[in-house]
Structure formats: structure tokens, C-alpha cells
Amino acid sequence: MNPSFTGYLYVHFKRESVDGEQIHFALSDGDDPLRFEDLNGGKPVLYSTIGERGVRDPHLVRSPEGDRCFLVATDLRVHANGDWEEIQRRGSRSIMVWESTDLVDWGEGRLVEVAPPEAGNTWAPEAIWDPDQGAYLVHWSSKLYRDARHEGESYNRIMCATTRDFREFSQPRVWVDRGWNTIDATVIDHDGAYYRFLKDERGRSSEAPQGKSIFSETAASLTAADWRPLAEGIGLDSVSQGEGPLVYKSNTEQRWFLWIDEFTERRYVPFETTDLASGRWTRCEDYRLPKDPCHGVVLPVTSEEYARLSAAWD
Numbered sequence: 643m644n645p646s647f648t649g650y651l652y653v654h655f656k657r658e659s660v661d662g663e664q665i666h667f668a669l670s671d672g673d674d675p676l677r678f679e680d681l682n683g684g685k686p687v688l689y690s691t692i693g694e695r696g697v698r699d700p701h702l703v704r705s706p707e708g709d710r711c712f713l714v715a716t717d718l719r720v721h722a723n724g725d726w727e728e729i730q731r732r733g734s735r736s737i738m739v740w741e742s743t744d745l746v747d748w749g750e751g752r753l754v755e756v757a758p759p760e761a762g763n764t765w766a767p768e769a770i771w772d773p774d775q776g777a778y779l780v781h782w783s784s785k786l787y788r789d790a791r792h793e794g795e796s797y798n799r800i801m802c803a804t805t806r807d808f809r810e811f812s813q814p815r816v817w818v819d820r821g822w823n824t825i826d827a828t829v830i831d832h833d834g835a836y837y838r839f840l841k842d843e844r845g846r847s848s849e850a851p852q853g854k855s856i857f858s859e860t861a862a863s864l865t866a867a868d869w870r871p872l873a874e875g876i877g878l879d880s881v882s883q884g885e886g887p888l889v890y891k892s893n894t895e896q897r898w899f900l901w902i903d904e905f906t907e908r909r910y911v912p913f914e915t916t917d918l919a920s921g922r923w924t925r926c927e928d929y930r931l932p933k934d935p936c937h938g939v940v941l942p943v944t945s946e947e948y949a950r951l952s953a954a955w956d
Contacts (some may be wrong), residue, residue, distance in 0.1 A: 646895040647942035651745065651951060652678050652931075653700045653713065654938030658721040663696035664689050665740075666717065668932045669951055675892050675899055675940075676912055676929035681955035684933060690738055697738050699766040699826075699886065699937045700918060706771050710722065711941070712808050713740040714780065716769040717753060728956055730785050731792050733763035737782065739808045745887045745947050746954045748847040756780065756803055756811050759790040765798070766860040766886070766937065769808075772864045779864050781817055783825040798823045822850070826937070830889045830898070830918070835860050837918050838869060839876075839887040839900065846883070851875075854883035854903055873921030877902045880925040882913050886937030894940050899926070902940050903937055910935040 650670040654661050664686035681687065690697045696719025702711050717734040735757035739749040745764050757764040761784040769780045780801040788794055800818035803811040818824055822923040823843035830837050844853035852875035859869035877884055877900075884902035891898050901910045901924055910931055913923035943951070 644700050646944065648673050648695075648945045648946040649943050650675055650890070650893070651702075651941045651943050651947070652657045652676070652935070653702055653941065654932075655698045655791050655936050656713075657698065657936065658724075658936040660690050660721065661686055663698055663719050663721055665697060665700055665713070666938075668935075669887075669948065671930075672891055675737045675890075675897075676852070676926055678931055678935075680932040681951065682765070682860075685897075686750065687955055688713075688748055692751070693738065693739070696721065701766075701768040701828075702941045703769040703771065704941075706773070710743045711745060712742055712769060712778075713742070713748065713836055714774075714783065714808070715822060716740065716767065716770055716782075717907070718763075718765070718775075729763060730798075731762045731787075731950050732761065735761050735764050737764060737767040737780075737849060738739060741786050743907075744950055745943065747948050749928055754809065754811065754895050756814060757781070757801060758814050760787050760791050760792070761785065761814075762787055762796065763798075766869075768828055768939075769805075770831070770864065772804070774863055774865065775804055777805065777806050777812075778808070780811065781829075783827070786816075790945060792805070800827045800840070801823055819922055821846060826886050828887050828889055829864070832891070832898075834865055835862055835919070837889070839889060840884045841887070842874075843885075852878065854885070856884050856887050856900075860919065872919070873923075876900070876921075877925070879911055880913075882907060884911075886910075888937075888939050890940040890942065899940070901935075901940075905936075 665688035802817035846853040886903035
């Protein structure tokens with residue numbers, strides 16, 4: 643299915659507050675890929691009332707048939723609970739899942755345990771359909787400890803599992819292990835190749851001069867043993883440090899957009915390229931994002947979807 647997309651939906655959360663760590667929607671100004679306004683007056687459109695009762699880092703994926711979308715998110719509430727050590731050592735091992743056939747009615751969200759008992763956290767889940775496996779590859783970040791007691795030191799790796807229905811998942815395995823903290827992976831495919839963007843979570847130092855920034859790599863398949871490096875420190879000429887990359891293609895031309903969350907300052911700053919394989923990104927100068935735009939996803943939408951979203955939460 644190749645529908646004609648005529649707009650964009652930005653799904654995100656906002657900073658830690660009473661309503662911030664829930665699901666927020668924003669809609670593009672027509673088919674402009676860089677101008678967005680929050681729907682529902684900036685209030686959440688979906689709330690989590692189970693698990694940690696907060697959701698962060700939402701991501702959307704369409705089914706290969708195009709008949710539904712799945713929304714996954716981190717089961718985490720930081721507001722009034724900013725103990726990062728405890729969050730990473732004994733946080734939720736589940737992700738929140740919603741699904742919809744029209745992007746408006748999402749039904750009841752559900753918690754699905756995906757991380758192994760030795761995992762201390764389950765952050766920033768994303769999903770991409772893998773035709774080679776005939777399943778969705780779901781990936782997230784976890785600190786893995788020696789056993790379920792979660793003692794000692796660890797670091798974040800990118801984990802993954804496959805699913806066909808977002809209810810039953812395969813046994814999780816390590817997808818990316820750099821030997822140091824790596825989080826916030828996101829993937830886009832184009833012209834027979836996959837492009838993966840991740841955050842180097844290490845503190846910046848002489849040993850990690852591009853810590854707290856985004857790097858990218860590419861491979862011919864999602865299950866490739868080796869990914870070829872493309873770029874490191876993406877955007878550091880424009881942002882002081884970054885995380886939560888999201889990437890999407892223009893509906894009208896061979897142009898891609900990469901948003902990087904300057905998490906201690908402006909939040910998202912968009913970049914663009916006409917050549918994914920080059921690893922070169924230029925900061926966008928003309929854009930309008932919603933207030934406090936945190937880690938999320940931009941999904942191209944059809945005219946029918948755009949109209950429904952606008953009517954439901956304008």
C-alpha cells in the first residue's frame with residue numbers, strides 16, 4: 643500500500659509536569675514538514691493510568707498493510723521522582739502499547755513486558771516492520787545487570803525483540819553493544835538500506851569528545867552483524883548536546899529531516915539532508931514547533947487522516 647501523504651503528525655511528550663509525561667499530538671501546517679501546532683490545546687490526547695502512570699518517548703509504526711498503527715512508549719514517570727539511579731536500576735521492564743485503525747480512537751493502552759529480568763530499565767521503544775523476518779522489530783535501551791538482583795555497575799545497550807501483534811514478543815536480545823552507554827536508537831529505510839541514529843550517552847571527556855550527541859550508521863538489513871559508520875557528533879555545530887533523534891522523509895521531495903533534542907536548552911532542533919547516505923546534515927533555519935517538543939516521532943498522514951485528527955482535537 644502506497645497512500646498519498648499530505649501532512650504530518652508529531653506524537654510526543656513534554657517536560658516533567660503533571661500532564662507533561664503523557665501522549666501529546668501536533669499536526670503540521672498543511673503539508674509543511676517543519677511547521678507544527680499542538681492539538682487539543684496542548685493537553686494530552688492519551689493518558690497512561692497503569693504501570694508507572696507516565697509515558698515518554700512515544701513512537702508510531704504503520705502496519706505493512708496500512709490498516710492500523712501501533713503506538714509504543716516508555717513506561718516511566720519522572721515528575722516528582724527524579725532518582726535516575728533507581729530508575730535505571732529498578733525501572734519498568736514493560737512498554738506501553740496502543741493501537742488504532744484511524745489515528746483517533748486508540749482504545750485502552752496495555753503494558754507488555756519485553757525486557758529480561760536482569761534489565762534495569764526499558765527506555766525509548768521503537769518499532770519498524772522488517773520484511774525479511776515478516777515481523778516488527780521492536781528495540782529499546784536497557785541496562786543489563788548480572789542477574790535479577792540488579793547489583794553492581796552496568797551500561798545501556800540497545801535491546802530488540804520481534805512481534806507480529808504487539809502482544810506476544812520473541813525472547814529479547816542485544817542489538818547494539820558499544821561497551822558504553824548507548825540509547826535512543828531510531829531507524830529509517832531507503833533504497834534498499836537502513837539508516838540507524840543513536841545517542842552516545844557517555845559524558846563528554848577526552849575519551850568521549852562527542853559524548854551526549856548523535857551518531858549514525860547504515861546496513862543492508864536490520865539483522866546485519868555489522869553496520870557501517872556514517873557520522874558522529876551530528877549537529878554539534880548547532881546544539882550543545884543532543885538526544886532523542888527522530889527522522890522522516892518529506893512527502894514531496896527527496897529530502898529527509900532529523901530532529902535532535904537539545905534536552906537542556908531549546909528541545910528539538912531540526913536538520914535536513916538530500917542524501918541519507920552522506921551522513922551530512924544541515925540545520926534548518928525556518929521552522930515552528932510546538933511548545934516544549936520532547937522525544938517523539940513524526941508520521942506522514944493522508945488527507946483523510948489529517949482531517950480526522952484536526953476534527954477530533956483542533
